[in-house]
Amino acid sequence: MPLILFNKPFQVMSQFSAHPERETLADYIKIPNVYPAGRLDADSEGLLLLTDDGKLQHEISNPRHKQPKTYLAQVEGDASQEVLQRLRDPLNLGDFVTQKSEARLIQEPGWLWPRNPPIRERKSQPTSWIALTISEGKNRQVRRMTAAVGLPTLRLVRIAIGPFSLATHPLLPGEWREVDPLELER
Template sequence: MPLILFNKPFQVLCQFTPQAGRESLADYLDIPNIYPAGRLDADSEGLMLLTDDGRLQHKIAHPDHKEAKTYLVQVDGLVDGAALTRLQAPLDLGDFVTRPCRAVRIEEPQWLWPRNPPIRERKDKPTSWIAITLEEGKNRQVRRMTAAVGLPTLRLVRTSIGPFSLATHPLMPGEWMELPADAVAGGSGRNA
């Protein structure tokens, strides 16, 4: 039961099936029978977990299990207390209402790798960073949340999923590591 931690680069598709002109997981991981436990959009970066264990994959990816996921988000504009309050409370995005979450303004992470290509920069428009921790994960949710409070996302990096983090398992974009079986023994319910 391998559990693979992978730092997904910008513009890489979260699938193994090739698509003309696009990089996919298959360009980075040559491990048979593993599947992503959750997804990241092509324009998002950061931590992904992959496994061959269906129960573990379900536990990580399904919102019923409330695995916290933390994202570092660079937004267009200055974050203020009102925007943070709106992000933290249930937010109506039209087709669903978000669950309460944790959102705090942070300084630009100095440990974060440069994005390739870099985000656009405008001298007349400042940017800010927010750390958002969700226990759900609908399609493009973080981007839609920041847009709803007037702060469009410029860069989105997932740094942790449950107990797994790029802080404790530093990986550069495109790098991966396999965790030993005892690190995830209770994850699938086999040894619980």
């Protein structure tokens, strides 16, 4: 039962079925019968886990198993300590209230690959980088959280799921590697 770590490029769909306008996982991963454990929207980049084991897929993607997911978000505006605290606390997004999260201001990550195409830049509008760790992963949750506190997301990169991180398993966009699924239990 393979467990695949994949660095999903920007604008690639988190599906194997064909898409009329965009690349999909099938353009990068040629292993039969593996499926993503969770998703990243087309506008997001970064770590995606895939497996052929339904039980493992459920364990990774189900919020009850609390696999923390860490994202780096480049946001429009200055992220104050007050705004970061609002991100850490449960946040009402209208259709649900988030669980507590971890949020901190970081320097622009020098190791991060350039996005293609690059994000739009406005000289009159500063940007900030936030590291945000959540355990839920609802649809577009991080983007909705940053927007709710007045910091729209410009770039979103998932760098870790549970024990798997692009820091310890470096992959460029479009690259993948197989890992031992037992690492998830450790």
